[in-house]
Amino acid sequence: MKIVRAWQTKNTISALYFDDKGTLRLKMATGKPVAFFDDVVPKDRFLDQRVVGLEKTGRYWRATFSSGHWDKGRREFVDHREQFCREMVSQGFATYEGDVSVLKRWMIDNNIQIQRPRRVYLDIETDSRVPFVDAIAGHARVLCWALVGPSGEHVSGVLKEDSDEAEYQLLESLVHHLEEYDQIVGWNSDMFDKPVILARIDHLKVPVKDIRRWLWLDQLQAYKRYNISSAESGEDKVSFKLDHVATMLLGEGKHDVDASQSYRYWQDPTLRSTLVKYCVQDTDLLRRIEEKTGYLELHQTVCEACGVQPDSASLKPTVFVDMFMLRLGQANGIRFPTKFYADELESTKYTGAFVMQPTETGIIENVHVCDFASLYPSVMIAWNLSPDAKSPTGTCTSPGTGLRTDATKPGVICTALQALLDLRAHWNNVRASVAPGTPESKDAERRTNAYKMVANSFYGVVGTPYSRYYDRDVVESTTLNGQWLLKQTVLFARQVMPASKTIYGDTDSLFVTGVSVEEFDAFVKRCNDELYPRLTAEAGCSINKIKLAYEKAFSRLVFTAAKRYVGKYLHYKGKPARPDSKPEIKGLEIKRGDTSRLARKLQGDIIQLFGDGHSQADKYVELVKTFRDHVLTDELPLEVIQITKGISRPLEEYKSSGNAPVHVQIARSQLAKGLQITAGTKINYVVIDGSCSPLVAIDAAEFTGEFDRHYLWETMVWPPNLRLLAAMFPRFDWNYFDHSRPSKKWNPSQGDLFGPIAK
């Protein structure tokens, strides 16, 4: 059976699905809380009022429970299944899947698959006189709404007058139109549109058949998840406001009626239609962002692959991985440990990857780069790293930790990974067999990406104590075996290519100089044909999935530090670089959202010169001179001088000792003004005086034109670019540009642009 939406009310499941003729139908089912126990547990252990059913399935008891009861004394609801499971654990019995909801259980047991929902994009405008925090609590009237369908078809509604009756009608009409759809997509809708609409519908008692029938998917959250891997510049990360993202992606921003003006627009009879028009146009941006990125479709594919409903919750790796695993377990008669929510978990840091410090400075020529294909999934499969495969008598040994695993039977995690990689290969074949550019090809490619994404998420899920698959031995063996493989590859390179030099490596990659393309290619082949088969065989692995690839070579490469470099391609996967191909940039300020745009601009210009092949310092000196004058004398707009930093947690959780960081202080004052501040909110500020401590900064919204140019140059713009230039031209003295602030220490006559070579 397939469903498009299902939800649970106590022990009742409601499921909407499209039948063979495409008609939407509702199916009801009932279920009970279930937990599994080992079959060695004596049957009389289940002679308990809370246990209402018991049967043996495979190696497990499957027990069903009554829901619970209200404890008057403690004034709390007692969940019978949880209570019973906790008692069993304290008596030394293992429990399995005792936290899985009735709905989830129903979907797993009946192998319920996911249908494609009818998607609609939504945006609303609310009374701007009400502060944000009060609006999401339901204290602001909805002024208008807009819905846009996948092809751009749209419908909207506007408040007729400032009264409950009018708003009731407005929302009634919204609900009526929403009935045609199953999935509501909005920008920041989890934090705004959804709570506002639900609260207003509740407040005004607008009739809805079942308010839970819709999937809510926050496109902002989806964008954040999926954009991490494809963001190109810092500019992509300074803001996740719809206006900014739309401008980045579509070259066109919001038609924004400034949110603080919406009520005025609504009130003015000549402007009311403008408010609605803009609301529709903004909603259409959501549709166009999806057209451009395909992130929602990718998410849909991930959800179909794992069997989770395509809403915001399923964006989380723990959620979709858990469902994939539970379904796999159901198919193979395997149950997983119960994971009850715990407020406190023991701190459980483990060792991660190996990162090598770059050994060379200056512009390095002809650097070959190899990397492991899907290193962590490959390591987990090769060493059979799975909680159920751990065995002191196992013949497979992880060199990183000494952990022994049973190599004779694949563990569940490895079975899952293998299944995902097989599916990926399958869709890759499909993609190769159909015409490029067709919908079939794009669909196949999306499935390829989705399965890779899910496979790559496993490592993280095994590494978090919040997951039922958490296993410190398994996760640390994964990282340390990865370290070991990388180091063994360095040794092998030294042996096979004596003239070579490994100058850098990070987690799964090695950067090598001193050899030709042909020599390096041969080296990679020998790693795959000789080294890894031998190493894995010696470790007792029964299968070898370790594979190295010659990814690319740089004609010129510069490091400023570990994880920070810029390089110009010689070739990429064997294809020669075009003369105009963009340099690859990692970690530098230009890639960061928390630097001033001026700093990124200068870095971009320097990288441009580098990409154009300039190898003489004087060309760069000219650039810096001009730019320094620009920063110190020209009129500069707010956008290029402000600094953006994100709020990472609730404001009260910041350490109270001493002064809070400026962006936290500004966030606190914004909160006091009624603005919404949550984890992820970006704060823009301008430094007014950076010469004192603590430095003086103001909210960018209160910018008057005053700012500290010297701070801007000496701290924000020059140091990152100095690092880059000093890395490129280590023998050149760049100190001339260090200071700008008038001081008696600084004497221009002593500065010599082409002066003595720095040590």
Place this chain on the structure above:
DNA sequence: ACCTTTGGCAGTGTCG
């Protein structure tokens, strides 16, 4: 519903 990981760089502020 209730959280993917560690490693590394860099700026700010405090403390001695």
Place this chain on the structure above:
DNA sequence: CGACACTGCCAA
């Protein structure tokens, strides 16, 4: 002044 904690963001 240098060491150190705190913070954010990026590489993998």
